[in-house]
Amino acid sequence: MPTARTPSSSESAALDTRVLESLVGYNTRRAWSVISSVFAERMAVYGLKQVDFSVLSLLAHNPGATSRQLCATLDILPPNLVSLVAAMDSRGLIERRPHPTDGRAVGLHLTAAGRKLVREAEQTVTQLELDASAKLTVRERETLIKLLQKVYL
Numbered sequence: 001m002p003t004a005r006t007p008s009s010s011e012s013a014a015l016d017t018r019v020l021e022s023l024v025g026y027n028t029r030r031a032w033s034v035i036s037s038v039f040a041e042r043m044a045v046y047g048l049k050q051v052d053f054s055v056l057s058l059l060a061h062n063p064g065a066t067s068r069q070l071c072a073t074l075d076i077l078p079p080n081l082v083s084l085v086a087a088m089d090s091r092g093l094i095e096r097r098p099h100p101t102d103g104r105a106v107g108l109h110l111t112a113a114g115r116k117l118v119r120e121a122e123q124t125v126t127q128l129e130l131d132a133s134a135k136l137t138v139r140e141r142e143t144l145i146k147l148l149q150k151v152y153l
Helices: 024-046 050-061 067-074 078-090 112-132 138-152
Strands: 094-098 106-110
Touching (some): 024 112, 024 138, 050 067, 050 078, 067 078, 067 106, 078 094
């Protein structure tokens, strides 16, 4: 019968993470990991992943956006967006309409069900972000967002 093994002192001792903790990428990834797990847990009720939420939120605030615009804004590949749009269409969350000025393009719009889902999901995401960043003051949170945007904008 196997016995429980007690970790050696070298296994349970804290590791020196000073170099890692000085890296933007490491800290961003650690923060993302915390927020991402809370996001997944709270958004499961809506059946949304982060990219799904992002697409729906963009369409809520930019009715008629094209696939090309969504890909550029979210930095995703067109083939990946095609399957996302198809899944959202099959769920009755979005609909395709001819673009008003570009006869070759199709505008994407939320359906009534999509608008309702996005309203609820945005409220949930806003609260989960506040919960996940509760150790920050409002000003620190605003500063963090601005600093992160400086990295990718």
